[in-house]
Amino acid sequence: xxxxxxxxxYQAISLNEAFRLLIAGRGDPDxxxxxxxxxxCSILRGFGYRETFMIKSGSDEGQLMxxxxxxxxxxxxxxxxxxETYERF
Numbered sequence: 001x002x003x004x005x006x007x008x009x010y011q012a013i014s015l016n017e018a019f020r021l022l023i024a025g026r027g028d029p030d031x032x033x034x035x036x037x038x039x040x041c042s043i044l045r046g047f048g049y050r051e052t053f054m055i056k057s058g059s060d061e062g063q064l065m066x067x068x069x070x071x072x073x074x075x076x077x078x079x080x081x082x083x084e085t086y087e088r089f
Contacts, residue, residue: 007047009077012054012067012086018044053089062089 006021007013013021018040019029029037041051049066065086077083 003043003047004071004073008071008073009082011070011074012065012084013044013049014063014065015040018066054086055089057085057087 003022010017010021015037016029019025019032022043023040025032029040032040044066048068050068051064052067053062054065054067055062067086
């Protein structure tokens with residue numbers, strides 16, 4: 001349940017954000033061991049995320065992100081106004 005609360009409001013999340021949010025990782029997630037990276041990706045897939053290229057609205061630069069369908073718990077984040085909008089790249 002703790003991980004669900006941490007991911008609430010993150011329909012789109014970068015691996016870097018997930019690394020910091022879920023496992024309190026520090027530094028560059030690109031430098032983490034491959035086994036740890038695969039584990040983190042497996043966790044994200046388990047929560048319904050899939051890898052896709054996204055672009056932040058109003059930006060020219062795309063990035064690889066993990067995206068999922070909305071969860072009911074996301075409503076609180078939307079109501080608080082703490083949202084960023086992304087589109088498929």
